[in-house]
Amino acid sequence: MTDTRILLLEAKKQFPSSFMLDLQRKNYSVLLENSVSAASKTIKSFKPEIIVLNACSMHTSGTRMCLSLYKSYKRLNLSCKIILIVAKTPQYKQKQYVDLTLVQPFTSRKLLNAVKRLAPVPEKNWRSVGPLKFSYKQRRVKCWNKEKLLNPKEARLLQTLINRSGSTVSRKHLIKQIWETDYLGDTRTLDVHISWLRRAIEKDPLNPQILKTVRGKGYFLDISNDQTK
Structure with missing residues (x-):
């Protein structure tokens, strides 16, 4: 068993x-x-x-x-x-x-x-990044003593942001990586997924402290340790 x-x-x-x-x-x-x-x-x-x-x-x-x-x-x-x-x-x-x-x-x-x-994620499958613990394989994220199941696009989005953590990631790059297109005519889909992801990892999604917006540029994943204090 x-x-x-x-x-x-x-x-x-x-x-x-x-x-x-x-x-x-x-x-x-x-x-x-x-x-x-x-x-x-x-x-x-x-x-x-x-x-x-x-x-x-x-x-x-x-x-x-x-x-x-x-x-x-x-x-x-x-x-x-x-x-x-x-x-x-x-x-x-x-x-x-x-x-x-x-x-x-x-x-x-x-x-x-x-x-x-x-199913519970084996400890070896968790990736720790600042206040986050993330399993891309099982699309699960832990933060602020809560665990959430992500949909496939949310998981790819978080994986991309984690791989570029500490740097601003442009909206164009995210759309190309997640949706495999260069079309920027309608970015509402990205906005919606960012909103969903914030609900999973932020204490207050309306006042994000981890997944931050850099106006006119894109998004910044702030994984500094003092976020958990």
């Missing part, structure tokens, strides 16, 4: 659970529960690192169930990630206590890739 413990929550009629079989084939340690109340008790004893909630099998959006599970592991001071499986794309913004939403139908590989990204 791997060190990653997974709690799978889905309806009883899902037997045998294809998700459970897929996860076990990859040697994950998996327990299956069929209700939130049972899952909450299992959280205390099993201490899962990832919860996979198959809300689709229960004909529900899963929002309230995720919140209940989130409260259960927070009360125990545990760290856990939640993957929510739904039948259709939610009409609302993903809740902060849901780390990843998968919309059926999808292949087992997609679920396994999601689990791999959310």
